[in-house]
Amino acid sequence: MISRLPTMSQSYQVISLRELYDHVVDKEPNLFQSQPYAQVVRSVGLLVEAQGIRVGLGSICWLVADRPVPLEVVGFDGDRCFLMPLVGAQGIRPGTLIRVPTRTSDVSELPETDAMLGRVVDGMCHPIDGLGDFSAVHPVIANKPINPLMRHPIDQEIDLGVRAINALLTVGRGQRVGLFAGSGVGKSVLLGMLARFVQADVVVVGLIGERGREVQEFIRENLGEGLARSVVVACPADDSAALRLRGARLATTIAESFREEGRNVLLLMDSLTRVAQAQREIGLAMGEPPSTRGYTPSSFAALPKLVERAGTGASANAGSITAFYTVLMEEDDFQDPVVDAARAILDGHVVLARELAEQGIYPAIDVGGSISRLMTKLISEEQRVDAVRFRQLWQCYQEQRDLIAIGAYQQGSDALTDEAIRLYPAMCEFLQQSEHAPIPSGESRYDLEQVFKVAEPSQGELSVEGINPGININHQTVQPVRQ
Ligand SMILES: Nc1ncnc2c1ncn2[C@@H]1O[C@H](COP(=O)(O)OP(=O)(O)OP(=O)(O)O)[C@@H](O)[C@H]1O
């Protein structure tokens, strides 16, 4: 029902979901008439309870109050239904009528895929960019299950245009990766770089639960010209929890539609933490027991349901969804339950470190703490050797950093540390990249090789004495690249 609204309101110059709802009742008085209805029996906190509805979870009903308000069915208990308003509800009274849709489903209709390119929509797929409504919609089956045994294996590298990831944390087409970072360490800039630089057909961006100001900033400053081949779903923090969750699912559904057409999609979701928090709000309102940090069991159940929808399609030609999900993590907060859950369900994670950002090393990728679980399947043996060596030396330097800084490290006492000190400037330079220039995979690999070709100081100069030239790269002192 709701997904038809844009077409009905074509003639009205509506640009936001709220305005659309205001208009719809004036202009389409017959819209709800043939619908069955239920009655509000209770309204506490975020939840509205109604009796007499028999509709599926995720369906949209309409509250016939002073102004009509869409509500999503989020649960039921016998013949009582729990609904959550998608926008601020006013004028709810005992007995207020709720119109029930005749057809019940989640996102059931989407505009043509190409019509969505370059557009910014809200959690109900209504344009909010002032560029007019979509001219047509067509039915889609969201979350069409793919038999895991039928999925095409991830066997092809995706060129992300970011050197440190391409060379040290190679990602495959259809891989799902977490981007773990605290606030202000460069998530948005990195997501913007990925969106502009990636070798993919389409980019779908889900901005879920972040500050409203950031939506415009991200689109204008970070995404920039990348918007032309992107679809942005924006559900800022002031949207209701139900709408934010819908937004996350909608972004995934849009990515699925492109994948079904055989296209390679990059899905960027900022942030998975806010998705879990939206589900927590709903769960707590429905009386679910809180566990770690107030998260309810359904908060964690929502995450794999969402991320499992990304990935490769059912055949080699079926397209793919490579996905990056940001996860909010303050320094060393690996105990955060969402961080923990995300690490378990994703195929790798890239950690951004505040320490590096403070030194002006951008993108601030903490090589030691990051991992791409599929990397070894995608790269050559030479690249694997170089990447492991880089991680080993980088981690060694970080561990000895304090000693080196105060001059307590004696040159020559440890060959690995000596080499780490010698190559550290080259490694820092390798990690840094301007946010305006992509570095393709081939060049990234070449640059990685060059790091180790930094000339060794001649005999007698302090830094090389005692260095074992053949470092056993298989003897890993740092977290190895897991398969
Ligand atoms: N690649 C880069 N090159 C230069 N500066 C950068 C780069 N990445 C980030 N920065 C600097 O870091 C600042 C914060 O970056 P960004 O807005 O991406 O962080 P964030 O993690 O998205 O923050 P928030 O948590 O507030 O959303 C930027 O304004 C910029 O000054």
Ligand SMILES: [Mg+2]
């Ligand atoms: Mg940001």
